[in-house]
Structure formats: structure tokens, C-alpha cells
Amino acid sequence: MLSRRAAMRTALAGAAGVLAGAAGARQIPHWLGWDRPPVAGGYAAAADVLDAVHHPGVTVRYYVETTEQLVAFTFDDGPAPHWTPMVLDALDAADVPATFFMVGSRLERNADLVRGRMDRHGIGNHSWAHDDLATLDLNGVLRSLGRTDDEIRRQFGRRVTLLRPPFGHLGGSTLLAADRMGYDVVLWSKAMRELKFRDDPMGQARDIVDSVRPGSIILAHDEGDGRRLVTVRGLAVMFEGLRRRGFRMVTVPQLIEAGRNPVRQAY
Structure with a gap:
């Protein structure tokens, strides 16, 4: 029945x-x-x-226009026990700064993983529970981002200025919330393709080294399943290869600042 x-x-x-x-x-x-x-x-x-509405517009960046050989690595979705410590170890070993777009609930649970290790890295807001912000109204977006903003301030004593919406889904309510909270929205111009290079970490490294251009923003993750090892195992090779090409790795805030204040070439 x-x-x-x-x-x-x-x-x-x-x-x-x-x-x-x-x-x-x-x-x-x-x-x-x-x-x-x-x-x-x-x-x-x-x-x-x-x-x-607090400003006439919100800046959304896929990359930064600059002639300097600069690139920003970004890591989404952590902190998490699986990969965040390995990513931080690889960055420390190569003396490379990066930007971590953190999920507030994961930061609340896993703050010990990153405490004392983020001084030279950038931090951005990636929602409270990896929410698809494009499906929420303004109040829902503000609650998710506000709670994460509070947690980042509590753990690091920092003012957050960057937002990356989960999945890269960007709705109008997200833009209004970013405006109210004084955020720049940061997307990416190049992503790790871990499924394509599942059995070839060095192939993933070569793909990044060969395709990066001045001002690139690279998407990676420090949370997820075993595919993340393709990225983690290739980071040292990526850093070395990019340095051979003359690139310097910077945080997203440093990259944005370089775009605002271009280096004048001497002739």
C-alpha cells in the first residue's frame, strides 16, 4: 500500500x-x-x-593584467587533514607563498593544521560549508560569508578582502554580498586537471609550467579525494619549472597590487 x-x-x-x-x-x-x-x-x-549597495561595482578577476613574470597559486576547500599539511610543507620547502580560500566550518574543525603556518600566505573566504552561493538569496549569502569571515578573524586576526565562490558559481546575490563586505571576487585562469593526469603527476606539472602567463591565477585544492596527490606530488616541479622560466610566485593580494602599480621598464 x-x-x-x-x-x-x-x-x-x-x-x-x-x-x-x-x-x-x-x-x-x-x-x-x-x-x-x-x-x-x-x-x-x-x-x-x-x-x-556600498560601491558602484565589484571587481571580479580571472587573472591580473601585468607584464611582470608573476603567478599566484591558490588552494580551495581546506583546511583538511588529508592534503593541507602536505601542501604547506611543499610551499615551505620551496619558499613559495600562496593563497588559501578556506571553508569556514573546516577551519573551525581543523585550525590546528594551519595555526602558526599562514603568516606569509594569503587567506580568502570560500563560504561556511562550501555552499553554492549562486542558489542563495542575499541574506543566505551574507550568513555564509559572514560566519566564515568571523572564523578567519578569530583564528588569524586578519581582515578578509577576497572571495572565491564555490564551484566558481557567481550569482547576483553573491556580488551584492561581496560589495557589502568589501570583497574582491577571485576566480582563476588555469586549473589543475588532475583526472586527465591521474597517473602522470609530472604531466600535470608540465601542463602548468608550460601554460602559465604573467598574471595567471592557478586553481588547486587542499581538500578532497586521492586525485589531489597528482597536484601535491608535482608542486616542487611546478615551482622549479616556473622559476626557470623567470616567474616569481606571489599571493593573490600581491598580484593585485602589482597590477595596480606596474613596474616601469628602464630603456
Whole structure:
């Protein structure tokens, strides 16, 4: 015997099928309102909420325009026991600074992994629980980012200025929240392709070394499954290869500053 809830689900599914057959599946989002997201919330939020707007615009960066041979490595989703210590060890061994976009709930649980090790690294906000911010309204985004901002300040005593939305999903409500909190949004111009190089860590290293350009922002992760070893095992080779090409590794804030104050060439 079907439960009342199961019967209702079956009836709804049947009704949806009839509707789709009668008028076409393209009409269903219109009937349900999915094609009319609220202007002041969700992924289509616009800046009509004037009390939430503090600046005329938010900067979104995939890379930084610069002629200097600079590149920024970034690590998302940690801190976590699996890979964060290994990444920090590789950075320390090569004397390379990086930028870590931290998930607030993971920082709360794993602060001991990074305590005393972040002085020369940049830190950014990556939401409280790896939330897909593009699906949240403004208040939801503010809660997630605000809680993470508070945790970073509590652990490191730093003011956060950078935001990377999980999955790179960027909604209008995220931009409004970034504006209110004084964040720059940082995406990336080059990502690790760990599945492609699953059995070839040096191939991943060569891919990074060969493709980096001045001002590149590289996406990597210090949390996740075993594929992250492809990156971790190749970091030393990446750093060495980029230095041979004349590159210097910097944090994202340092890269942004270099873009604002370009080095004048002497002739």
C-alpha cells in the first residue's frame, strides 16, 4: 500500500508527465516560476536593494593584467587533514607563498593544521560549508560569508578582502554580498586537471609550467579525494619549472597590487 506522501509524489509525477506531453517540457519552468527568479535574491539578484549597495561595482578577476613574470597559486576547500599539511610543507620547502580560500566550518574543525603556518600566505573566504552561493538569496549569502569571515578573524586576526565562490558559481546575490563586505571576487585562469593526469603527476606539472602567463591565477585544492596527490606530488616541479622560466610566485593580494602599480621598464 502506498503512503499518502508516496501517492502524492506519484500523482505529481504523473501530472508533470501529462503537462509535458501536452504543452512541451519547455513550458514547465515558466509555469512553476523557475524562469522568473526574484530580482533582489538568488542567482539573478540586481542592485535594486539600495541599502545593500556600498560601491558602484565589484571587481571580479580571472587573472591580473601585468607584464611582470608573476603567478599566484591558490588552494580551495581546506583546511583538511588529508592534503593541507602536505601542501604547506611543499610551499615551505620551496619558499613559495600562496593563497588559501578556506571553508569556514573546516577551519573551525581543523585550525590546528594551519595555526602558526599562514603568516606569509594569503587567506580568502570560500563560504561556511562550501555552499553554492549562486542558489542563495542575499541574506543566505551574507550568513555564509559572514560566519566564515568571523572564523578567519578569530583564528588569524586578519581582515578578509577576497572571495572565491564555490564551484566558481557567481550569482547576483553573491556580488551584492561581496560589495557589502568589501570583497574582491577571485576566480582563476588555469586549473589543475588532475583526472586527465591521474597517473602522470609530472604531466600535470608540465601542463602548468608550460601554460602559465604573467598574471595567471592557478586553481588547486587542499581538500578532497586521492586525485589531489597528482597536484601535491608535482608542486616542487611546478615551482622549479616556473622559476626557470623567470616567474616569481606571489599571493593573490600581491598580484593585485602589482597590477595596480606596474613596474616601469628602464630603456
